[in-house]
Amino acid sequence: MSPHRPVTFNHNPLLEKGLQEWRPRLILLGLMACFLALVGRAAYLQGFNHEFLQAEGKSRYSRVIPVPATRGRITDRHGDVLAISTPVRSVWAIPPDAVLTPAETRQLASLLEMEVEDLNRRLSSEQGFVYLRRQLPPEVARRVSELGLPGIHQQQEYRRYYPAGEVTAHMLGFTSVDDVGQEGVELAFNADLKGRPGSRRVIRDRRGQIIEDVESIRPPHDGSDVVLAMDKKIQFIAYSALREAMQKHKALAGSVVVLDSRSGEILALVNAPTFNPNNRSNLTGAQLRNRVLTDVFEPGSTMKPFIAALALDYGKVTPDTVIDTDAGRMTIGRATISDVRRHKGLTVTGVIQKSSNVGTVKMAQQFTPDEMWKMFDELGFGVPLHLGFPGEAGGRLRPAKSWRPIEQATMSYGHGISTTLVQMARAYTVFTRDGELIPLSLTRIDGPPQPTRRVFSAETARTMRHMLEVAAGPQGTAPRAQITGYRVAGKTGTAHKLEGGRYTNKYISSFVGFAPVSNPRLIVAVMIDEPSAGQHYGGAVAAPVFAKVAEGALRALGVAPDAPLVPLHFAGQAPTPVTAAKERM
Amino acid sequence: MIRADAFLVSLVVASALGVVAAQHQARKLFSELEREQARAHELEVEWGQLQLEQSTWAALSRVEAAARENLGLGEPVPGRIIVVERVR
Numbered sequence: 001m002s003p004h005r006p007v008t009f010n011h012n013p014l015l016e017k018g019l020q021e022w023r024p025r026l027i028l029l030g031l032m033a034c035f036l037a038l039v040g041r042a043a044y045l046q047g048f049n050h051e052f053l054q055a056e057g058k059s060r061y062s063r064v065i066p067v068p069a070t071r072g073r074i075t076d077r078h079g080d081v082l083a084i085s086t087p088v089r090s091v092w093a094i095p096p097d098a099v100l101t102p103a104e105t106r107q108l109a110s111l112l113e114m115e116v117e118d119l120n121r122r123l124s125s126e127q128g129f130v131y132l133r134r135q136l137p138p139e140v141a142r143r144v145s146e147l148g149l150p151g152i153h154q155q156q157e158y159r160r161y162y163p164a165g166e167v168t169a170h171m172l173g174f175t176s177v178d179d180v181g182q183e184g185v186e187l188a189f190n191a192d193l194k195g196r197p198g199s200r201r202v203i204r205d206r207r208g209q210i211i212e213d214v215e216s217i218r219p220p221h222d223g224s225d226v227v228l229a230m231d232k233k234i235q236f237i238a239y240s241a242l243r244e245a246m247q248k249h250k251a252l253a254g255s256v257v258v259l260d261s262r263s264g265e266i267l268a269l270v271n272a273p274t275f276n277p278n279n280r281s282n283l284t285g286a287q288l289r290n291r292v293l294t295d296v297f298e299p300g301s302t303m304k305p306f307i308a309a310l311a312l313d314y315g316k317v318t319p320d321t322v323i324d325t326d327a328g329r330m331t332i333g334r335a336t337i338s339d340v341r342r343h344k345g346l347t348v349t350g351v352i353q354k355s356s357n358v359g360t361v362k363m364a365q366q367f368t369p370d371e372m373w374k375m376f377d378e379l380g381f382g383v384p385l386h387l388g389f390p391g392e393a394g395g396r397l398r399p400a401k402s403w404r405p406i407e408q409a410t411m412s413y414g415h416g417i418s419t420t421l422v423q424m425a426r427a428y429t430v431f432t433r434d435g436e437l438i439p440l441s442l443t444r445i446d447g448p449p450q451p452t453r454r455v456f457s458a459e460t461a462r463t464m465r466h467m468l469e470v471a472a473g474p475q476g477t478a479p480r481a482q483i484t485g486y487r488v489a490g491k492t493g494t495a496h497k498l499e500g501g502r503y504t505n506k507y508i509s510s511f512v513g514f515a516p517v518s519n520p521r522l523i524v525a526v527m528i529d530e531p532s533a534g535q536h537y538g539g540a541v542a543a544p545v546f547a548k549v550a551e552g553a554l555r556a557l558g559v560a561p562d563a564p565l566v567p568l569h570f571a572g573q574a575p576t577p578v579t580a581a582k583e584r585m
Numbered sequence: 586m587i588r589a590d591a592f593l594v595s596l597v598v599a600s601a602l603g604v605v606a607a608q609h610q611a612r613k614l615f616s617e618l619e620r621e622q623a624r625a626h627e628l629e630v631e632w633g634q635l636q637l638e639q640s641t642w643a644a645l646s647r648v649e650a651a652a653r654e655n656l657g658l659g660e661p662v663p664g665r666i667i668v669v670e671r672v673r
Contacts, residue, residue, distance in 0.1 A: 070629070080643075081636045138630070163640035213619045236645040485666070561668055 062203050064217060068156055069195025071179050072223030074172060074186075076232040077265075077444045083172050083186070085158040085179065089141035090134040095125050097151030104149055111144050112136070135159055160186075162277040164232065167239045170271045170290040171230060173390075174280065184290065185442065188388040189226045196221035227444045229265030234258055237552035238268040242526075245545045246272045249531035255291040256545060257425050258553055259523040261514060263445050264429070264438035266422070267522070267553070269293075294391040296418040297527065300495030301477075301538070302512045303414030304360045305464055306427065308352055310375050311363040313460045319349045319467060325358045332406045337361055352467045353476045355492060357413045364412030365405075372408060373400035378455045379427040380437060381419050387442050395419035414495060421510070425525035428512050431465055431489075432520035434458035465489055469517045478511060478543035483551040485561035487517035490524075490546060492538030497530070506530050511542035515550045518562040524549050 007013075045053060074083035091112065100108070100123070109119045112133045122130050132152070136144075141154055160175050162168065173184020181190035198220035203212040238256040246254050251272075258268040275287040289295060311317045328342030339356050351359030364372065376382065382397025395418045403411075410416045419427075422440065429438045436452035456464075468489035472481040477492045490513020496503040512525045526542040526549070535541055652658040 073633075081633075081640050084633050084637055086633050086637065087630055161637055163637055163644065167645075213616060215615070216619075233645060240646075560670060561666075 062201060062214065064199050064201050067198040067200055067220045068158070069197045069220035070222045071158060071160065071175070071195060072193040073225045074189075074193070075225060075227050076230045076235070077228065077267075078232070079227070080232050082164055082168050082228070082230070082232070083160060083162050085160050087138055088135040088157050088159045089138060089154045090157055091132045091136060091141065091144055091152065091154050093123060093130055093132055093153065094128060094151045095123050095130060096128070098123050098149065099151070100149060104147065107147060108132075108144065108149060108152070111140060111147075164235075165278060166274040166276050167236055167270070168230070168232075169274045169277045170288075170292070171228070171235075171269050172277065174277045183288065183390065185226065185228065185389075187390045188442070192226055193223045195223040229260070229263075229267060229441055229444045230269070231267045231553075231556065233556045234549075234553040235268040235270065237556065238524075238549045239270045239274075241545045241548035241552075242270050242272050244548075245528060245541065248533065249528060249535065249541050250533040251528045251541075252530035252532075253286070253289075253291060254528045254545075255295075255421050255526070256549060257292045257422050257525050258549060259425050259429070259440065259525075261429055261432040261438075261520045261523050263449055264426075264440045265445055266440055266442055268549075269422075290389070290391070291527070291529075292421045293385075293387070293389050294393050294420070296393045296395045296420055297508050297529075298416070298418050298495045298498060299414040299424055299510060300493035300508065301355045301357075301413055302424055302491050302493035302510055303412065303417070304355065305352060305431065305468060305491050306375060306379060307360050307364050307372075307412045308348055308467065309430070309456050309460050309464050310372070311348070311366065312463055313456050314367075314371075316366050317348050317363065319463055320347050322347055323351060323359045323362050325351070325356050325362070328356070328358060330358050330361065332361075332409050333404075335406050337409060349467050349470055352491070353471045353473075355471070355477045360412045361409040364408060369400035369403040369408055372411070373397070373403075375455070376411075376417065378437070378453065379430065380423055381417065381427070385422065385426070385440060387440060389442065393420050395423060414493060421525050421527045424510075424512055425523050428514060428523050428525070430455045431461050431468065432514045432523060433461070435461040465517055465520070468513070472513060472543070476539075477537070478513075478539040478546075480539060481511065481513055481543040481546050481550075483515070483547045483554075485563055486515045486550070486554055486559070487563045488513055488515040488547070488550060489517045490514065490543070492543060494536060494538045507536040509536055509538040509541035511538050511546045513543075513546050513550070515554060516559060516562040521557065521559050522550060522553055524553070 070087075071085040073081055073085075075081055105119060105123070106116055109116045112119070114133065119132065122132060135157065144152070145154060157177075158179050160179065162172060162174070171184055173186040173188075174182055175186050176182050179194070181187035181193065186193065198216070198218040200216045200218075201214040203214060238258055242254050242256050245251070254272045256268065256270050257266065259265070260267050269290075269292050271289065271291045273287045275283055308317075312319070317323075322345045325339065325343050325346050327344055328339035330337050337357050339354075339358055341354065343350070343354060343356060346354060346356055346359050348359075348363070350356070351363070376397050382395055384392040384394035386392070397417055398407075407416050426437070426440055430436065433452065435456040435458050436454050438452045439450045441450070466489075468491055469487060470476055471492075472478045472488050472490045474482075478490060481488050481490055490511055493508075493510035493512070495508045495510070497506040497508055498504075499506070508527060508529050509531055510525070510527045512523070514520045514523045524546050526545045528541045528545070531541045
């Protein structure tokens with residue numbers, strides 16, 4: 001080990017040696033290369049590839065936000081609003097951002113109509129997003145935003161209102177919270193009603209508040225309005241008449257549909273039980289069902305006029321041909337068909353007037369199943385109407401090949417064949433329109449009338465109108481269908497309900513009629529399901545509803561009376577004197 | 586030569602100022618448009634609410650109740666109906 005000798009830096013022998021030339025140059029070159037790289041990078045970012053950084057910068061403050069579009073209105077034929085969307089606002093918070101003084105919290109709580117503790121609990125939530133209150137009126141929402149509190153935000157939503165409430169519930173249906181049609185016209189015309197949201201670009205500050213509008217990218221496109229064929233007044237008349245009948249007869253369900261026989265427009269459509277579309281908290285399926293369009297039933301005797309018309313059209317009978325009704329009984333195979341009241345012999349008019357099953361079957365037996373099937377098919381039975389309504393049913397009409405003789409017989413008086421109420425009402429247009437069937441429409445028709453299809457000759461239709469007027473007359477099955485000032489015609493139906501393939505002692509009472517007879521304008525079809533307060537015949541249960549609806553509707557439409565304006569005179573009652581009648585009405 | 590340069594430079598400056606002014610104008614007009622559109626929307630909303638209110642007040646059940654109870658009206662009885670027809 002050699003002893004250490006201290007060496008100072010200045011006397012370091014290495015310094016004496018002198019450096020080689022290339023070493024400082026190398027360092028210098030290295031440094032210059034580094035600088036060049038930096039300059040090149042800067043030039044690249046600033047000059048050649050600036051879009052990327054600019055976009056990144058923009059995305060820190062500029063946002064594309066959606067602009068909601070309003071859902072279209074639904075109005076009745078006169079433009080009265082039936083469904084409308086109005087904006088509401090939901091207030092939400094980002095709890096970490098929402099640092100409020102106690103005074104601010106109290107102010108906010110009172111505006112939101114919340115307890116201060118509740119608000120504080122929500123604001124101290126760990127989540128990044130909490131709703132404070134949904135669907136606030138715009139007025140209150142404005143005052144909340146005027147407070148300018150940090151971390152408190154709002155979003156616009158729409159709420160749909162139905163001013164007519166349960167009167168138009170089934171026709172209109174309703175929308176979901178997202179403003180999408182769920183039922184009824186709201187669903188059927190969703191494509192027209194829904195708007196197309198737009199978007200715009202805005203500049204936002206750190207807190208997310210909009211400080212500048214930059215540009216509109218796509219303007220919102222509001223949904224278009226739908227004008228229904230419905231007449232609000234007639235709808236209301238039908239609704240109150242049905243509700244009254246439901247209570248009086250303690251019925252399970254009921255429906256009324258009113259058609260304009262000239263244009264095929266559906267003027268009113270009501271169902272019971274109904275619901276309030278503005279408050280759908282506890283709905284049942286029974287309330288929701290639009291029975292007029294979706295429920296099929298065996299119509300019963302309302303089918304008979306078509307058989308009589310077919311027989312007239314083929315020239316097999318005249319209105320005065322006497323049919324031997326075998327004292328109200330006949331046997332086909334092992335089955336017996338009977339009438340409610342026995343008549344020895346009835347004319348064709350009498351068969352319709354008294355609603356004789358036997359007489360109708362005798363007329364039907366003169367046709368092959370194919371001929372009858374062809375008529376039912378032409379009348380539109382067995383096929384949905386394709387109005388665009390969700391869940392439309394078509395009823396059941398089996399192919400003629402599979403008909404047994406007893407089935408052909410029962411079908412002639414409306415059993416073994418099923419239809420919806422609206423199909424039945426539409427089929428009656430052949431009588432009101434001189435033998436032509438017209439397509440129906442949910443919306444108001446402004447253009448030329450729709451093409452029609454001829455089923456019976458005009459002569460047959462005119463004869464049938466007379467027969468149906470007699471049927472609704474004093475000696476017919478439905479004298480209670482009579483109304484003051486107008487001649488009415490129509491046919492009752494009382495059908496046993498089918499349950500599990502067997503006929504029960506529960507009934508469906510119906511009435512399909514039209515008025516005024518001299519120049520038919522309206523077709524009104526009424527169906528009451530399971531009347532259970534003693535009466536069940538169509539003439540007693542459904543015909544009075546028809547009378548109420550037809551009378552009110554004709555007056556609402558301003559149709560000129562075609563019968564003398566005498567007070568109604570029911571057998572067994574004294575004629576109502578004018579003064580007394582005033583009190584009664 | 587210098588004169589031409591000065592002229593061109595002043596043109597450039599003028600057009601630059603023009604661009605600035607036009608952009609400012611465009612921004613102002615756009616925000617005005619936005620404001621007006623918002624106002625139109627607000628009015629639309631108000632109209633909707635008024636329609637809603639109107640149809641609530643004019644609900645047929647309410648009108649009927651008012652007519653029957655407050656005004657003592659009823660359906661006309663046959664003897665009191667006069668039919669007016671237009672003769673063509």
